[in-house]
Amino acid sequence: SRKTLSSCKEALGNLMVHFQSYLHGGTSSLLSTLPTLIVFPVYKTVFRQQIHNTSVHKAVAQLYREGPVKLYRGVAPPLVMRTLNGTLLFGLQDTLLRQLPLSSQNVISAKALPALAGFGAGVVEAMVFTPFERVQNVLQNSQNDSRLPSLKSVLLRLKAEGMALGYYRAFLPIAARNAFGSSLYFGLKGPVCVAVAEQGLSPMASSFISGTVISMAVSLTLYPLSVLVANMQAQVGGDVKGVIACWALLWKSRNRSLALLYRGGSMVILRSCITWGLTTAIYDRQEKRSG
Template identity: 65%
Template sequence: MGSGSRQEPADSVVWFHSYLHGGTSSLISTLTTLVTFPLYKTVFRQQLHSTLVREAVSQLRREGPLKLYRGVAPPLLMRSLNGTLLFGLQDTLLQQLSLRDTSAVPRMALPAVAGLGAGVLEAVLFTPFERVQNVLQNSRNDASLPTLRSILHRLASKPPASGYYTAFLPVLVRNALGSSLYFGLKDPMCETLRACGCSPVASSFITGVLNSMVISLPLYPLSVLVANMQAQVDGGGGVRSSWKRLWAARQRRLVLLYRGGSLVIFRSCITWGITTAIYDQLKKRSRSSG
């Protein structure tokens, strides 16, 4: 009992540092979210309307600079909170799994399993943020829902499945798989790069970049589906019917479904490269000072 009571505060400090470092790294990387938001909004229009880049840019120009950053608040808030909880929850779950008898799961797979659990909780907590963001970014909602308050009131008046938690299932699958892949690949990839002579900062940054590419490419269609389901306040239907409509609208061509994907991957590479590098450096300094 005595040794257990001494270990518990130490574990609590480690977990607190994971939440703190995750939040700090994500807060700093939100600067890239702010700078690249016009790029993200261009991609969103491509996801929603399957337009070319020049057509999406023309739409944004016609709407004017005042509406360019409409919808930026939810991703900024979500990004800051997301890093805090994602890294903190994954580390908390990893510590709990490491303390238990998990002989059925290889030890090297525990980070991926913990990432899966963190991704599930992330989807539960942040789907409402993404829902509000997508409604805000859809210019067709500007007339009927001109303010954030009006959107929140409309969504709150609807059942969760058609309100704040529209498209929850694809969000859950995307976030759970993405987090599992990120944390499962992160350390092995980083160690391999360091063995090849990369500096710690460079290896962390490249790991974040490569991870984002590996995750974004196969999961991008889910993001397109989520954007189309969540952009409309009313209607939309279930996942299967929404997917059928989306696939038909893209003329059953994969290349049209991936329209705008290169911009998403570029933005994701920048954000996750910076986030991973900052998080790893903060974690390293915390361990050395402890």
């Protein structure tokens, strides 16, 4: 009947609207893959600073001694993560955002809904991508090169460790970092973009600048959690400690100094400026074209 056909068309239309946010998120992240490749040495330098508590000069010298072949060891997981991360993060946040008003009417302010949806998307993101981050951190730690020389050897060793100590090591700090980071990003994205656009900039430039500013703020705020995760995940086997014990050990190793804890923070800003600025600009442009 016409009514049934109309209902089917409406359902298909709604499905396509939901699918677009996943598609646009994945596309924007895929297009930012090239900058990820370019800045990967920067990321690896930051990682070495987080693990070994060294200066930029010493971290770069260490990578130089290891040679160009090992420079990109561990690049595969972040490349896969970048594309899948954007697909899941933007798509799931949009899906949750569409569902929240139905269940939270008169309870939560409409302005807070994007942040709440971002929080939920961040938790799911942590569940999906913690294993990727674990593999990446093991591969980037030069101390694992001799006994875990290949990706296959790393995967087999982590499987033998069990889920909690293997692939999902440091899940709690990752979940906290991703949930709060996504909440801040999506909560601030709209207001910051509007404020920047009021300065007379083009929509593309406004999106790029807003993505850069927000990711800079988020990265710096949550940087200590990233340092904790890197230190918890870089090692395989040995004396396994919990989150609180690892944090206490990390804080002590940094001489209880925020300056030492934030080593590499400036490079995180550089990386965020490139990747999240581009991702935000491309995503917003696709959304406006399809809107």
